[in-house]
Structures are given as structure tokens and as C-alpha cells.
Amino acid sequence: MRPKNLEKEQAIKTIALDIIATEGLENLTMQKLAAAAGISPRTIYIKYRDKDDLLIKLFIEEVLGGYEQAVLQGFDAAMSLEAGITKIWLNGFRYLSTHQPAFALIRHGQASPLLVKAFQEHNITEGSYFKPIHQFLQQQLAAGNLVPLPFEVLRAMLFAPLMDLVSEYFEHTVRPQQVITEDVLLQCCHALIKGLQRSR
Amino acid sequence: MRPKNLEKEQAIKTIALDIIATEGLENLTMQKLAAAAGISPRTIYIKYRDKDDLLIKLFIEEVLGGYEQAVLQGFDAAMSLEAGITKIWLNGFRYLSTHQPAFALIRHGQASPLLVKAFQEHNITEGSYFKPIHQFLQQQLAAGNLVPLPFEVLRAMLFAPLMDLVSEYFEHTVRPQQVITEDVLLQCCHALIKGLQRSR
DNA sequence: AATAAGTAAATAAACATTTACTTATATTTG
DNA sequence: CAAATATAAGTAAATGTTTATTTACTTATT
Incomplete structure (x- = not known):
């Protein structure tokens, strides 16, 4: 089994917080986040059920x-x-x-x-x-x-x-x-x- | 010239605030607002340049x-x-x-x-x-x-x-x-x- | 009759999420 | 001990929906 890439896991969190800080919660989108983190949108959904789940855990x-x-x-x-x-x-x-x-x-x-x-x-x-x-x-x-x-x-x-x-x-x-x-x-x-x- | 309908003007403001209070700023959309106020989306744009203008004036x-x-x-x-x-x-x-x-x-x-x-x-x-x-x-x-x-x-x-x-x-x-x-x-x-x- | 206020419907872009596929590794198997 | 296999992690691209905003038209009043 392929192991999780912890760097990507951390990048999602860090970059999501950065976007929220600079553009506001209302301007955080899953595709923007994925692009900024250099990953596929799908990868976020491996770690979080949906956008609300991501925000709440963050x-x-x-x-x-x-x-x-x-x-x-x-x-x-x-x-x-x-x-x-x-x-x-x-x-x-x-x-x-x-x-x-x-x-x-x-x-x-x-x-x-x-x-x-x-x-x-x-x-x-x-x-x-x-x-x-x-x-x-x-x-x-x-x-x-x-x-x-x-x-x-x-x-x-x-x-x-x-x-x-x-x-x-x-x-x-x-x-x-x-x-x-x-x-x-x-x-x-x-x-x-x-x-x-x-x-x- | 057809005069402005001040009730609609007020409804936009009141209902926008209601949506923001109950669903959050991130869930206020122009179409949702228009529907809730019983008007056409276009009417909002007669009174406000765009969504940011509406939010800032509000x-x-x-x-x-x-x-x-x-x-x-x-x-x-x-x-x-x-x-x-x-x-x-x-x-x-x-x-x-x-x-x-x-x-x-x-x-x-x-x-x-x-x-x-x-x-x-x-x-x-x-x-x-x-x-x-x-x-x-x-x-x-x-x-x-x-x-x-x-x-x-x-x-x-x-x-x-x-x-x-x-x-x-x-x-x-x-x-x-x-x-x-x-x-x-x-x-x-x-x-x-x-x-x-x-x-x- | 002129005209701004208003509507219904359309537009193109952006959205959350999924589909169909590929990859990297841990574990088995020969 | 390597090659084969299983499998979750990951990707690129697509999906159908929702979005902000506009177009083309209608209406109410001066």
C-alpha cells in the first residue's frame, strides 16, 4: 500500500489557512486550494469528507x-x-x-x-x-x-x-x-x- | 420615468443581512438574495455595482x-x-x-x-x-x-x-x-x- | 413619448465533488 | 531474496450544479 505523503497533508492545512487569511473564508475554494498546494482536488477528499469537514478540522x-x-x-x-x-x-x-x-x-x-x-x-x-x-x-x-x-x-x-x-x-x-x-x-x-x- | 420601489430597496438590505446572519457571509449569493427578496437578480445591479459594492455598503x-x-x-x-x-x-x-x-x-x-x-x-x-x-x-x-x-x-x-x-x-x-x-x-x-x- | 426601473432567461465562468485511471509501497509468494 | 500482487494514495480530467453578471425585453411613471 502506498503511504500517505505527510508533506501534502501539511501543505493542505498551511495553504488553506494562508488563503483564508489573505482572501477570506468566502474565497477559499477546493480547486484554488488544490492548485496552490500543487495537488489534485481529489487528494483533499482522501483526507477530508468535504469542504465543511476540512474547515471544521482546520x-x-x-x-x-x-x-x-x-x-x-x-x-x-x-x-x-x-x-x-x-x-x-x-x-x-x-x-x-x-x-x-x-x-x-x-x-x-x-x-x-x-x-x-x-x-x-x-x-x-x-x-x-x-x-x-x-x-x-x-x-x-x-x-x-x-x-x-x-x-x-x-x-x-x-x-x-x-x-x-x-x-x-x-x-x-x-x-x-x-x-x-x-x-x-x-x-x-x-x-x-x-x-x-x-x-x- | 418609473420611480424606484423603496420597499424593494429595503428588502434587499434586510434579507441580505438575514442570510448573512443565518448562513454566513460565505453563503450569501446574489441569486439566493434575489429569490428571497422576490425580485430579479438584475434589480440588485440597478442599486449596486456588484456583490462587493453591496457588501461594503451594507x-x-x-x-x-x-x-x-x-x-x-x-x-x-x-x-x-x-x-x-x-x-x-x-x-x-x-x-x-x-x-x-x-x-x-x-x-x-x-x-x-x-x-x-x-x-x-x-x-x-x-x-x-x-x-x-x-x-x-x-x-x-x-x-x-x-x-x-x-x-x-x-x-x-x-x-x-x-x-x-x-x-x-x-x-x-x-x-x-x-x-x-x-x-x-x-x-x-x-x-x-x-x-x-x-x-x- | 421618453426613460429609468424592473423582469425572465441566458451566459460563461467557477464551483464542489466524482470518475476513471496511475503510482508507490508493504506484503506476500515463488 | 527478488519478483508479483494487492491496495490505498494519488492524478487528470470530467461532471453537473451554482455562481456573478448580462442581454433582451416589459412596465410604470413623469
Whole structure:
């Protein structure tokens, strides 16, 4: 039996992400992808059932999987509030700012019904992504270090700004100077913690 | 000369937004839109040069225009930091939570290169959307009420969480209870202000 | 009567996916 | 231990459908 060519397998993923980042999800086509990867359209269908299957696996496994791994590097749910949030911010920023195509797909994942649905279902069947972060916040809540808000609300407050700052980071690669520096990130992160910390 | 049928003009916009909200930007087609609006495809081309023109005008004029107007209702750049931000948050939430299709297109506007580019160009040629907010933040900075961060950074910090909270609001219409209440919004808003207020 | 607004149907290109065939290798077989 | 075989991986080209946009015509109003 002829073995799989892993280079081609990787090329499909990498080039699909590149097309999505530069042209948008709405302009990714199977024939364009195959041509750019130097393979036959049929080869994509050996590895993925159809286009939706490709997009969902790209989003859930390739992108969110890689992001999760990067974000949790050196993170421990037992960390202090400030140390934990800062670690997550810096890990997340380092990953996203060096993986623009992955970031682009994550943004599509907040807009496209197909990907929104896939994410919801994944979180139901496989348990939540970022379980350690969930646990971390739950502990901080229990210890009375955080204003008592539902988990989804804390998640939005703590991490939505980071995504927008990464967007700004990429928009500024074209502009004269980079506004999103590590110092700015740390200031933002600190401000969020200060705002959400329970005053006792 | 036969006059324009304004109902059809409005139907194109409304139904396009509906399709984008339920099926995604990548599944909006001119023929599907025409059929759903009960008109001929040709009629769309009387009002818009091509599909990109339709999408950009829908995004910039219809959606962002309406959002801006709603957000600035009763807002005044001379308000206090807390009053101003709170006004914007409540205005924004009220509009977005009652205009799901508009919100859906705004989310696509953060992901789709076509719309990202259109937004950038619009901000350059027409001056920034939300000019009063820009002015408000500048004044608060000058008065030393805000931690000194670039405008784009403040914008991300102050308004990105609101968008994610609106997403949560819509996800919860399916779930047993609504987590995103006015009280939660006010707490979030207050936390952000507390974090970004300059301590003197 | 003039004319822009509108329609139904057509067009050519692009689309997701399949068909019919070829190739590379692991495993058997002589 | 090589040659033969089985078989999944792969290709090129085709399929039927859907796509954005246009053509040729009709309609409603000034």
C-alpha cells in the first residue's frame, strides 16, 4: 500500500489557512486550494469528507488546538490571579502575533455560523477547551479574588481585548510604528485585573 | 420615468443581512438574495455595482451607520468618564441585542479581508466613525483621568468585551437562562473603568 | 413619448465533488 | 531474496450544479 505523503497533508492545512487569511473564508475554494498546494482536488477528499469537514478540522484541531497548547505553556491553575492572567496574555499574544493565518481563522470562527456551531458542539462533546483556565477562574472566584460574574462573562472581559489588540498589532505592520508593544500589553492586562479584582 | 420601489430597496438590505446572519457571509449569493427578496437578480445591479459594492455598503452605511447613530444617542463628549462609557455600553448593547443581523455582519467585518479593508479606507477618507468617542477619550486622557494608552488600545479595551458579551447574549437565547443582564453589563463596564482610570 | 426601473432567461465562468485511471509501497509468494 | 500482487494514495480530467453578471425585453411613471 502506498503511504500517505505527510508533506501534502501539511501543505493542505498551511495553504488553506494562508488563503483564508489573505482572501477570506468566502474565497477559499477546493480547486484554488488544490492548485496552490500543487495537488489534485481529489487528494483533499482522501483526507477530508468535504469542504465543511476540512474547515471544521482546520479550525478545531489545527488552529484552536495549537492556540490552546501555546496559551497553556507554563500555566498552572494554582498561580496567583495576576501571574496567571499575565501568563495567558503573553502566551496568547506570542502565538497569535506569529501565526497570522491561525488568528485569521479564529476571527472567522467568531462570525461564520458553520464554525460557531462546530465550536459549540466541540465544547459540549469534548469538554471545554481551556479547561485549566476555567478551573483557574473558578478557584479565584472561590477564593474571593474576583468579582463574582459568570464564567462566560469573565472570559469575554479578560480575553476579548487581547484579540482586538492582536488585530491592531497586524494592522500596524503596515503603519509607521508598532503601537502594540509588550509594555502596552502588560499595562492592559494589569488594568483588567485591577478592574476585576474584588476589593476587600 | 418609473420611480424606484423603496420597499424593494429595503428588502434587499434586510434579507441580505438575514442570510448573512443565518448562513454566513460565505453563503450569501446574489441569486439566493434575489429569490428571497422576490425580485430579479438584475434589480440588485440597478442599486449596486456588484456583490462587493453591496457588501461594503451594507456594512459601512447600513450597519455601522445605524450602530453609530444608536451608540451616540444622548452621548456627549463632555460627560464624565463613567457616565460616558456607561452610556455607550448600554446604547451599544441595546442596539446590537435587538439587531442580530447587523451584529452578525459586524462580526464578519472583523474577519473578512474585504470588509476590514473597506472599514480602514472609510476611516481614512471619511474621517473616523465614532468621532465623538475619539474626542471624548482624548479629553479624558488630557484631563489625566485615563491611563495614557494609544487610542486604538483604549478602544480595544473598552469595547471588545461588549461585542463578546453580545455574542454570549445571543448564544444564551437557546440556553435555559440569560446570563447577560443589565446588571452584569453595568458591573463589567464599571470594572473596565476602574481598571483604566488613572489613580492619583 | 421618453426613460429609468424592473423582469425572465441566458451566459460563461467557477464551483464542489466524482470518475476513471496511475503510482508507490508493504506484503506476500515463488 | 527478488519478483508479483494487492491496495490505498494519488492524478487528470470530467461532471453537473451554482455562481456573478448580462442581454433582451416589459412596465410604470413623469
